[in-house]
Amino acid sequence: MGAAVSGPPLAGRTVFFPSMTDSGVRAVASAFRSVGIDAEPIPPSDDETLALGGRYSSGEECLPLKVTLGDILKLLAHGKVRPDRMALFMPTADGPCRFGQYGPYIKGVLRELGYGDVLVLSPTCSDGYDGIGEHASELVRASWRAMMGAELLDKLLLRVRPYEKEKGAADAAFKEALSGFCGAVESRGKGTAERMRRLKNGLARGRALLRAVPADFSVPRPLVGVVGEIFCRLNSFSNDDVVRKVEEAGGECWISGVSEWLWYTNAARIRMLKRFRKHLTLEMLGARLKWHLQHRDERELLSVFGDDFRGYEEAEDVNDILELAKPYLLPDGALGEMLLSVGKTVYLHRKGADGVLDINPFSCMNGIVSEAVYPRLSRDCDGLPVRVIYYDGTHADRRYELDIFMDLVREYSARKKTVRVLAPGTGKAATA
Numbered sequence: 001m002g003a004a005v006s007g008p009p010l011a012g013r014t015v016f017f018p019s020m021t022d023s024g025v026r027a028v029a030s031a032f033r034s035v036g037i038d039a040e041p042i043p044p045s046d047d048e049t050l051a052l053g054g055r056y057s058s059g060e061e062c063l064p065l066k067v068t069l070g071d072i073l074k075l076l077a078h079g080k081v082r083p084d085r086m087a088l089f090m091p092t093a094d095g096p097c098r099f100g101q102y103g104p105y106i107k108g109v110l111r112e113l114g115y116g117d118v119l120v121l122s123p124t125c126s127d128g129y130d131g132i133g134e135h136a137s138e139l140v141r142a143s144w145r146a147m148m149g150a151e152l153l154d155k156l157l158l159r160v161r162p163y164e165k166e167k168g169a170a171d172a173a174f175k176e177a178l179s180g181f182c183g184a185v186e187s188r189g190k191g192t193a194e195r196m197r198r199l200k201n202g203l204a205r206g207r208a209l210l211r212a213v214p215a216d217f218s219v220p221r222p223l224v225g226v227v228g229e230i231f232c233r234l235n236s237f238s239n240d241d242v243v244r245k246v247e248e249a250g251g252e253c254w255i256s257g258v259s260e261w262l263w264y265t266n267a268a269r270i271r272m273l274k275r276f277r278k279h280l281t282l283e284m285l286g287a288r289l290k291w292h293l294q295h296r297d298e299r300e301l302l303s304v305f306g307d308d309f310r311g312y313e314e315a316e317d318v319n320d321i322l323e324l325a326k327p328y329l330l331p332d333g334a335l336g337e338m339l340l341s342v343g344k345t346v347y348l349h350r351k352g353a354d355g356v357l358d359i360n361p362f363s364c365m366n367g368i369v370s371e372a373v374y375p376r377l378s379r380d381c382d383g384l385p386v387r388v389i390y391y392d393g394t395h396a397d398r399r400y401e402l403d404i405f406m407d408l409v410r411e412y413s414a415r416k417k418t419v420r421v422l423a424p425g426t427g428k429a430a431t432a
């Protein structure tokens with residue numbers, strides 16, 4: 001092991017990102033590299049991940065902690081990176097959820113195992129921004145655009161893959177599309193407008209690749225919304241690739257992305273400032289400016305996709321989703337993903353979805369609370385099938401469970417009243 005690196009905390013270090021979403025993390029790492037910070041996604045999880053994560057946790061922690069910790073220890077144990085050359089991007093949050101404990105817990109384990117030189121970066125901690133230094137605001141915007149663009153490619157993949165005529169064609173096109181987009185993210189443009197132009201070009205090429213996949217949209221599949229705890233629903237290793245399993249069972253998925261959570265945190269910040277009567281403060285101005293710029297970037301990137309997502313539009317304002325959750329969860333008594341999952345389920349029903357899966361780590365309080373209100377919500381939504389699934393890393397075979405759910409979905413689809421509106425050439429409305 002060499003001498004510790006001196007200078008600003010990130011100098012000479014590679015920032016590693018826990019692999020919440022394969023594509024988003026790759027794109028955000030590219031955004032970091034675009035401002036001169038070395039960054040990589042953590043390599044994919046496997047059985048060794050769970051073995052190491054399990055060895056250094058008590059069993060009471062949530063699955064995302066076990067997976068993240070196991071991935072980090074695997075990387076260090078195999079000597080792929082020196083601790084004093086490594087930084088770990090580990091977002092945190094205040095509040096009662098165990099998520100806020102991940103960063104301190106991981107730091108403690110690393111220290112105990114002699115990896116104390118690893119820098120754990122948290123977006124809410126000053127040490128991280130000190131390291132990013134002069135690039136902080138540029139990086140926040142570049143990362144948002146990168147994540148948003150990758151999410152749009154993901155969305156198009158889920159739109160095309162269930163209808164591909166040749167198995168594997170959509171995944172192959174997506175791989176190429178994502179690499180091209182990440183290349184565009186990483187390339188250094190002169191200004192923000194120039195960088196946006198490159199991103200849009202990268203997305204347009206990706207879109208063309210995915211649209212060229214031979215597909216038969218003549219018979220629309222039942223649409224299954226996927227909501228739930230953010231890491232578990234998006235990390236295919238943790239949820240045993242549930243999206244692909246739904247597709248294998250004859251469905252099509254619409255999964256809530258990372259952007260929904262980021263919109264939620266922005267909205268929560270503005271609400272908090274209002275509650276403390278900070279309407280006319282620089283903090284409020286900053287929060288509103290961020291909201292405005294992120295919406296503008298989102299609209300620009302989305303414009304590349306024409307009417308590809310007709311019938312799959314996300315809510316224009318995350319507050320609309322929170323409003324839909326209100327009859328079931330008290331707005332100021334419940335916080336976080338449970339609000340989003342419940343509100344989004346009502347939203348998906350209005351968009352004509354045929355069922356909703358709520359994906360959670362075993363013992364996650366978000367899933368437990370949402371599960372308690374789903375029976376009433378389902379009754380209010382014409383009997384929409386809603387199923388909560390918990391994952392604990394044991395990779396149990398859930399095909400039977402999913403098959404039963406898909407039977408309910410098909411039965412609901414045959415009698416539902418909501419008409420889906422789709423783009424021409426991508427299927428008729430499922431029911432009239």
Ligand code: SF4
Pocket residue numbers: 062063064097098099100229337361363364365366
């Ligand atoms: S959201 Fe659920 S899984 Fe995530 S830290 Fe909180 S309780 Fe654990």
